[in-house]
Amino acid sequence: MDIIKSIDEINNTDRSVLTIGKFDGVHKGHQVLIKKTVEYAKENNMKSVVFTFKNHPANYFHPNHIKDILTNEEKINMFSDLGIDMVVIVPFDEKMTKISANDFVKSILMDRLNAEKIIIGHDFSFARNKEGNPEVLKTLSKKYNFEVEVVEPIKINDIRVSSSYIRKLILDGDLYKVRTYLGYNYKILGKVIYSKQLGRKLGFPTANLEVKPDILIPKKGIYATKVYIDDEVYFGATNIGYNPTVKGTKLSIETHILQFNRDIYGKYIQLEFLERLRDEKKFSSIEELKNQLEFDTNYIYKNYVCKNDSYVIK
Ligand SMILES: Cc1cc2nc3c(=O)[nH]c(=O)nc-3n(C[C@H](O)[C@H](O)[C@H](O)COP(=O)(O)O)c2cc1C
Numbered sequence: 568m569d570i571i572k573s574i575d576e577i578n579n580t581d582r583s584v585l586t587i588g589k590f591d592g593v594h595k596g597h598q599v600l601i602k603k604t605v606e607y608a609k610e611n612n613m614k615s616v617v618f619t620f621k622n623h624p625a626n627y628f629h630p631n632h633i634k635d636i637l638t639n640e641e642k643i644n645m646f647s648d649l650g651i652d653m654v655v656i657v658p659f660d661e662k663m664t665k666i667s668a669n670d671f672v673k674s675i676l677m678d679r680l681n682a683e684k685i686i687i688g689h690d691f692s693f694a695r696n697k698e699g700n701p702e703v704l705k706t707l708s709k710k711y712n713f714e715v716e717v718v719e720p721i722k723i724n725d726i727r728v729s730s731s732y733i734r735k736l737i738l739d740g741d742l743y744k745v746r747t748y749l750g751y752n753y754k755i756l757g758k759v760i761y762s763k764q765l766g767r768k769l770g771f772p773t774a775n776l777e778v779k780p781d782i783l784i785p786k787k788g789i790y791a792t793k794v795y796i797d798d799e800v801y802f803g804a805t806n807i808g809y810n811p812t813v814k815g816t817k818l819s820i821e822t823h824i825l826q827f828n829r830d831i832y833g834k835y836i837q838l839e840f841l842e843r844l845r846d847e848k849k850f851s852s853i854e855e856l857k858n859q860l861e862f863d864t865n866y867i868y869k870n871y872v873c874k875n876d877s878y879v880i881k
């Protein structure tokens with residue numbers, strides 16, 4: 568798959584079918600658009616192209632307003648897995664806010680991408696003041712001779728699949744619904760940092776994660792997770808919270824990795840959220856906290872390590 572990171576670098580002369588959007592999460596609705604694009608390209612011997620943005624357009628106007636479901640790297644990998652031939656991933660910058668719908672279509676989609684067909688969602692908007700929409704695109708398609716396919720909203724249980732709804736589900740810790748709408752389990756990536764070193768004294772060492780500020784952190788609480796370390800996969804008991812029993816002051820994301828005993832400070836690891844077990848509690852003694860940790864890890868051992876089935880979500 569070709570990856571192009573600036574408008575000036577695009578110079579595609581193959582006949583192409585393309586889909587445009589931010590695609591944060593590449594959720595089940597996005598997947599429909601992308602699969603249609605790939606299939607149409609295959610059937611018609613064309614190139615399948617995704618045109619997307621590096622940063623969220625809404626964050627251009629209100630910085631840090633929206634947190635991402637996927638990093639750009641993860642998003643690009645998903646496009647590749649879905650069979651896309653070329654990804655154009657460009658910054659949403661001042662130029663994007665000033666270009667007219669006509670110029671966007673003519674100078675980028677026609678002249679640089681050689682698009683013969685454009686597949687978009689019903690609520691897609693683009694160009695200055697969001698003046699471009701499916702109707703405008705249909706009008707321009709007659710002028711420049713391309714085809715437009717508008718895909719109706721994908722709904723599950725009568726709720727439209729959208730990145731904003733999925734963000735809310737992640738913040739609510741509703742992992743079953745997250746998986747239903749996203750199509751896969753939510754994951755976060757972070758670096759293992761030093762903390763208070765209390766975990767190992769309790770008999771439960773925990774890998775404390777530092778994550779990028781634009782990452783969406785699930786609701787506080789205790790979770791069963793899958794832990795990816797280099798090429799290895801383990802199960803973990805993750806706590807997102809303030810550790811009230813030991814009077815913690817800042818939010819930590821920490822994981823006791825089952826059947827694991829290695830120093831991983833400084834490594835990047837990924838957590839896949841499988842099941843939310845409970846809220847964080849303030850215990851009256853360290854002994855009670857230890858008993859609860861034993862209970863949590865036993866549960867994960869029985870339900871995940873023994874079954875080795877990451878998708879058993881109750
Ligand atoms: C699975 C799991 C569940 C936890 N549950 C709680 C809890 O309910 N209440 C609490 O105060 N701390 C809880 N903790 C946090 C412990 O207090 C913490 O792991 C310990 O203080 C070690 O901290 P350190 O990594 O900074 O050394 C939990 C930790 C894990 C891994």
Ligand SMILES: Nc1ncnc2c1ncn2[C@@H]1O[C@H](COP(=O)(O)OP(=O)(O)O)[C@@H](O)[C@H]1O
Binds near residue numbers: 760
């Ligand atoms: N089973 C395990 N789960 C998590 N971390 C482990 C495990 N075994 C060893 N470690 C190592 O121990 C560190 C955590 O020990 P801990 O005493 O909790 O210190 P800290 O307060 O720095 O997190 C981890 O960062 C990791 O390098």
